């Protein structure tokens with residue numbers, strides 16, 4: 070049984086990747102299971118300078134997912150290269166550096182630094198809804214995506230993934246802009262803007278007032294967007310949004326995803342990534358798939 074996938078030159082041992090921001094730099098989860106088992110790890114979103122993130126509370130539970138307004142708390146790209154890459158490199162898995170900037174220059178500088186670092190791919194987060202300046206501004210229009218992607222492409226020596234926001238009118242236009250501007254791959258979806266109110270205090274639950282919704286609540290929207298995007302572009306698609314088990318992962322692959330990322334479900338079940346890999350194998354046996362890549366786009370319409 071062949072579980073490997075090749076995403077624009079990025080060779081994964083299996084199609085299951087930890088989603089950015091939900092797995093830190095892997096240290097905590099390495100106490101639960103062997104990180105060598107993962108297809109890849111997308112690390113917490115990095116910025117050029119360290120960031121403290123937004124005021125608390127930053128997480129609110131909802132009936133079928135969570136709202137977060139972490140606001141890209143991270144130690145900065147230099148500390149990542151110095152302190153985290155040596156730890157992550159102990160494991161035989163693909164390391165994807167997720168980056169967010171306030172300006173095109175920020176994104177380019179980080180892409181330069183990370184192109185010389187021992188990582189496998191760069192994921193441009195142009196879709197974080199939880200920071201005031203930059204980031205989502207780029208991801209909200211085809212022009213913005215084009216501007217940042219083409220500038221980064223010129224300096225990026227790694228596989229370039231552009232992570233799309235669902236907070237747009239037509240996601241296929243955003244994906245086409247990324248493809249046209251030199252992205253090797255697109256990943257989607259990031260969180261969907263949401264809000265919760267405490268009716269007794271009559272105040273917003275989150276310190277930042279609004280936040281990003283993730284988890285099972287967003288899955289049907291994410292599957293629809295992956296399906297539409299995979300039909301609109303020729304580059305590979307990495308799908309995510311509410312995946313909690315192997316059945317969900319297979320659903321994304323049938324919709325056209327070459328690989329999947331899992332985030333929020335890991336807060337409920339820290340073994341979700343490895344259980345998903347096992348479950349995909351069982352699905353392949355049951356349905357006679359020799360190669361996992363044959364599931365991609367195998368939807369019957």
Ligand SMILES: Cc1cc2nc3c(=O)[nH]c(=O)nc-3n(C[C@H](O)[C@H](O)[C@H](O)COP(=O)(O)O)c2cc1C
Nearest residue numbers: 088089090114137194258259283284310311332333
């Ligand atoms: C607490 C939290 C922090 C996140 N931080 C980032 C981030 O730094 N960069 C990024 O691109 N996406 C970030 N995301 C979005 C996830 O990577 C993912 O796109 C989204 O949560 C949908 O997948 P899920 O439903 O499996 O969590 C974050 C999500 C959560 C819940």
